[in-house]
Amino acid sequence: MxxxxxxxxxxxxxxxxxxxxxxxxxxxxxxxxxxxxxxxxxxxxxxxxxxxxxxxxxxxxxxxxxxxxxxxxxxxxxxxxxxxxxxxxxxxxxxxxxxxxxxxxxxxxxxxxxxxxxxxxxxxxxxxxxxxxxxxxxxxxxxxAPSYAYRGVMLDVSRHFFPVPVIKGLLDEMAKLKLNRFHWHLVDGGGWRLESKTYPKLTELSAYRTESNWDKWWGGRDRRFVPKGSEAAYGGYYTQEEIKDVVAYASRLGITIIPEIELPGHSNELFFSYPNLFCPGADYKQATDVCIGNEETFTFFENILDEVMALFPSRDIHIGGDEASMDLWKKCPKCAQRMQSIGTTDVHALQSYMIHRIEKYLNSKGRNLVGWDEILMGGLAPNATVMSWRGEEGGITAAKAGHRVIMTPGSHLYLDFYQGKASEEPRAIGGFTPLEKVYSYAPPAITNSKGGIIGVQANLWTEYVETPEHLSYMLFPRIVALSEVAWTPKEKRDYKDFLTRVTPYLGQLKQRGQHPYELRGLNPKAEVVMRDGKPQMNLRLEAERPDAEVRFNWIGESTEDSHNTRTLRAGQVISSDGSSRMITANTYLNGKKLHDEDLQFRLGVHKGILGKVHYNSKWNDKYKANQGATLNDGIDGGLTYLDGKWQGFTEPMDVTVELPQTQDVREVTMRFLAEREQWVYMPSDVEVLISSDGKNFTSLGLKKPLTDENNPRPSIETFTFKPNQKARYIRVKANIGRSEGHFIFCDEIVIL
CATH class of the missing domain: 3.30.379.10 (Chitobiase/beta-hexosaminidase domain 2-like)
Known part of the structure; x- marks a missing residue:
């Protein structure tokens, strides 16, 4: 279909x-x-x-x-x-x-x-x-009138190819939402998708691969391409006539198409058609970066860009510039000679040389260079526009330096992340970016003579998006939220009001042949407050759908048992100043469950909230969460390590919770999150030790995770220890057990 x-x-x-x-x-x-x-x-x-x-x-x-x-x-x-x-x-x-x-x-x-x-x-x-x-x-x-001139959506068609009718369908939906820039990610390591008259081998040898399944092909390090017409070849490309047709159609709708030709990294596919563009010693599994020391590389990209500019009238041409590995450049004699000629020993400066040179070429043709925020490394080209995806910092730096900037932070606008509970969702690359997260984004206000921050863009990378149905599911309704972020003044935006409008819009999308995500999420909003010197937890469970009903039970009761089921009114708070208990909850529409399985939430306070956490090892500064108050604030982390409630460690975690006084400790639990695609794994083992004086500790033993490390979906595991004795100091140690660069994430150490 x-x-x-x-x-x-x-x-x-x-x-x-x-x-x-x-x-x-x-x-x-x-x-x-x-x-x-x-x-x-x-x-x-x-x-x-x-x-x-x-x-x-x-x-x-x-x-x-x-x-x-x-x-x-x-x-x-x-x-x-x-x-x-x-x-x-x-x-x-x-x-x-x-x-x-x-x-x-x-x-x-x-x-x-x-x-x-x-x-x-x-x-x-x-x-x-x-x-x-x-x-x-x-x-x-x-x-x-719009808030921003640039209101964009990026689609990656390299990892998985989508035919012209699918592209036109997306353009039509974008136009309805007044989204006016379509960023077409045409080439990458997953395949070359643009016909070239100058370099025909690109589509003959680099557009079709051996396998559609990304885990098998990329993760399994197959990474081979096969000639066009081979048996079981997977892929495709757009002819120049098809490109012209799509560009004309987009223009009719009021949309400008910005093509992306990725360089110098993400170029694996080129090795199969033009291996001369790579450093000596490269093979097809590691040939991610073209050789900057080779003059043929510049001839190739200038000729390709000439063809691109003949097809796309957009003044902006995207050249990628992200995630170059730079490994082979350090060993390549041609790259060494190039670095010597430009007076540097820094490979980042070598990349910057290429970006500057390509920008000069584009400027000479009356076009502007756009690149991902890595183009800041080694020095930003003078007229470049920056797309800030690794947070906002790079974009803010570029805007303050007088450049045009498009904000597209992965935290809010990456649509390859899950938008619901991972076990109930089609495969995604990880993370958790629900509709509310997209809608909440507000770019910083920075202007300059060239425009400053000129707009926003949502990106859909397609490693795990193989079909048009899945594509639609990941886009909608999140780009509907994006449209309001990009168009409507911040002071006039209200998420609850938006939900009353987007809910019926889902029906319209389905009538037009789309397959949007059905709003079924149940979002916990918890806070711990002090009442008469004692902590109290307040929990609100908010349904994504404004017309859905939330029902909950205390753990051990069934939501199917109407005698025990409680129905929450809109905005109603469940409060507890007693010890922690678990509740199960679900959202219902017209009496039907929206989640296959009930969701679980912790309600109540624990002894550790009044304690103090001492860090014997340091958290990773990029994922510090609420720093020293993270692991005993009473608030559980959500479905992603990016929610600011999980604390990340790249060295063995070693923390001690000091309680106000020695007291009975019945149970100690802590949760860890794994997300394999993002190098986040369960700890290799967890140990809990207890003490009354903070000096002499008794181990309660080691526990190893039960989570299958090959599971690609985000998962959470609770580690439970039962001392059943008096203690004041509870020490938690968790080993990473993996090579440098891997993470473990912990959220709440619950002490009962």
Missing amino acids: NLIKPIIAVCCSLTMSAYTLLGQTPLIIPKPVSMQTYEGAFQLPSKLKFQLKGISSKQDIQDIEFLLKSKLPSKVSLQRGSGKCAINLELDSSWKGAAEAYKLEVKQGVTLKAGTIEGLKNGLQTLGQLYDGKQSLAQVLIED
Whole structure:
């Protein structure tokens, strides 16, 4: 089954509502800056006249007519006219608003004004959301403009190739959400996807591989490519004619396509077609970086970029620049000679030399270089635009130095992460980025003469996204949230209000052939407060769906037993100042469970909360969480080590919890998280020792993990020790048992 239908079918199949109405208020996404609603609706006659004012370009006229027809029901006959018309679209030469702003009024007719074609296209997307599915439009006055000029989505088609109809389907959905930049990651170690007339071997020898399964092919270090046409070859590529078609279609929708040609790293696929571009001694399993000391490398990329620029009119050309291993450069005589000629011994400066040189070439052709934030290393090219993915720090540095910056932090905008409980989700690369996390992102406000932070982008890497159905699932509804982050002013954004609009939007996505993630999450919000000198835990369980019901039981009771089941009202808090207990909970919609298995949460306080944690070994500064207050704050970590509640260690963990006084200790538990894809594993063993004086400790023994280390999904394991004796000091030691660079993550040491 093809998940995303061909774009023409999607655009013109508008027998259903473009958006559901709640009462008389249109549920528009992204939320407009200003919207006034009127009573009643504009009834669409079977024949409508429309006129275009101020538009002289033949292409612009065709684009606007195409979009207008796609926003109204197919049974309405549209005819262009003049004078008194029901629909009036005007490109206003005296417009004083922002470049993509528009003003839309619907009463007993439609008037849409903007200062640019892009503004008119944005207004038409909003017009489509005013249609109620019953031959009428909601009556409104909307004045609207985007918060950011750059509102992007990146799709990796190297790890898994997606055909043109899928790409066009994504473009169509982006346009509805006023997302205006499609970053097309066309080449990487998983395959070359762009036809080259100059270098035909790229698609003959580097576009098809031996295996579709990424774990087997990449993780198993197969990493071989086979000639086009080979039996069982997996992959594909876009012809230049297909590229032109997609670029033209995107332009019609108001979307600019930014191509990415990855260099100098992530270039494994090139070894099979042009091995001369690599350092001596490279083989296909380690040939990740091209040779910068080889002049042929520059000739190759300049010729490729010439072809790319002939196909893509975008002023911005992305050249990657991330995650180069740099290993072979240190041993390569040509790279050594290049470094000597530029007066450096630093391989980072060698990469910077290549980025600077490629930028100069692009600038000479009137184009701008865009790269991932690693291009900051060794010195940033003078006119480069930075995409900041390793957090915000690189982007902030570049913006303050006068560069354009696009924020795309992995913490909030990486869509290859899970969006629900991993055991119930299709395979992802790890992490946990639910809808609320995406919606909560707010880029720092930094401007400069070139624009500063000009926008945001969500990225979908596709190592484990093999089908169009899975692609859709990972994108939606998270890019719906992205659209509001990028468009709507921060002060007008409200997540609960967004949920009332995105929930019916899911139904519209499904009608258009998409397979979105169904909102079923159950999010715990816990806090520990002091009441009369004693700690108390307050726990709220919030359903992702605003129309879902939350039911819970104390551990040992069944949610199927209605006698024991408690139903939570919206915003209701469960409180406990007693010892820790576990509860089970689930979300229900129309009486049906949304989670296959009940979820478990800890409620209550423990003795360690009033204690002090002494660190005999140091946490990793990148994952310090709440530093010294992390392991006894009463709050459990969530489904990802990135939530700021798990504390990471790259050396053996050794901590001691000092209680206020010697007391009975019945049980000590602590949780560890494993996420193999991110080099996060269970400890090799855990030991708990207890003492009354802090000097003489008695071991309660070693415990080894039960978690299968080959499980690719994130998993959590609880280690339990039962001293049943008096103690004041509880020491927890956890060994990593792996090579440098591996992590262990711990959250709460619970002492009962």
